[in-house]
Amino acid sequence: MLNIIELLIPMVLIVLISLPLIKVFRGKISGQSAKTRLISHIVMFFVxxxxxxxFSAGDLSVLAAEETATAANGIMGTNAQGLGFISAALATGMSALGAGIAVxxxxxxxxxxxxxxxxxxxxxxxxxxxxEGVAIYGLLISILIINKL
Incomplete structure (x- = not known):
């Protein structure tokens, strides 16, 4: 179970990242300033x-013990499966975004x-x-990724 600190820190970081973009959405700043703000927020997102x-990699022994206990019950998959599902979602989402821009x-x-x-x-x-074919190719790649899991 997560304690209150582990829940609060990501929420505070998300608020701090998105708070300065309010002026961009309201249209109160220039285009160049909006561009620099957007780039800095993308960098902050990845940070x-x-x-x-x-931060989450600190207690790997606790996670390993919990993973073996729940894997016996068939409840939880491995980290590789989780990353596989994330990569399939990114393949579909980014290809659909690219197809939207192209269309x-x-x-x-x-x-x-x-x-x-x-x-x-x-x-x-x-x-x-x-x-439109770009989106179909991304969907095909995500189906192939999920089939390998």
């Missing part, structure tokens, strides 16, 4: 992740080309479908 991994750029151009000349429909549809 918090690495710090939490290092956001290709679809308006395809609509514009189609409105000027109706013969461009097939060519423009291919470019939109290529952007």
């Amino acid at each position: 918090v992740i690495v710090g939490s991994v290092i 956001a750029a290709a679809a308006p151009a395809a609509i514009g080309a189609f409105s000027e000349n109706e013969k461009n429909f097939g060519k423009s549809l291919i470019f939109v479908a290529l952007g």
